[in-house]
Amino acid sequence: MSPDPSRKSPADLTPSVGAATDIAPLGQTQPKPPHELTAAEDPQLVDWEKVAAMDEFRALLKTKLKFIVSATIFFVVYYFALPVPVGYAPALMEKKVFGVVNLAYLFALSQFIMAWAVAALYVRAAGRFDKMAQAILAKLKIK
Numbered sequence: 001m002s003p004d005p006s007r008k009s010p011a012d013l014t015p016s017v018g019a020a021t022d023i024a025p026l027g028q029t030q031p032k033p034p035h036e037l038t039a040a041e042d043p044q045l046v047d048w049e050k051v052a053a054m055d056e057f058r059a060l061l062k063t064k065l066k067f068i069v070s071a072t073i074f075f076v077v078y079y080f081a082l083p084v085p086v087g088y089a090p091a092l093m094e095k096k097v098f099g100v101v102n103l104a105y106l107f108a109l110s111q112f113i114m115a116w117a118v119a120a121l122y123v124r125a126a127g128r129f130d131k132m133a134q135a136i137l138a139k140l141k142i143k
Contacts, residue, residue: 046140046142051136051140054136054139056132056135056136056139057136059132060129060132060133060136063128063129063132064129067122067125071118071121071122074118075114075115075118078111078114079111081107082104082107082108082111085104086104093107
């Protein structure tokens, strides 16, 4: 049994613009959240050219770049260090270490440990990055 299209519920606010059922209401009843503010509406507008010219900001970018590039190179080299010996030195990688576990299996498992270690190092470094960013914000007097 289909509903009668001629009957409309009196509580249906769909026809009215700005109703609670609108996906994108045209009228704002409350102030916009900070992430929706435009540059003209933001009271804490930052001069990004000034920030980019700060020595502290350049030091932050340099420190982050140094860590990220080093960690990425280490990860890629370590990751490809497994297939290369498996392809070119299979006899070495087939050596049993204990039971049926060979050197290739141990190396593959070590990659999981290495990935967690790189993640832990990044978390530690991110704390330093955050302190540097807070110092920049304090200098600019921004919360």
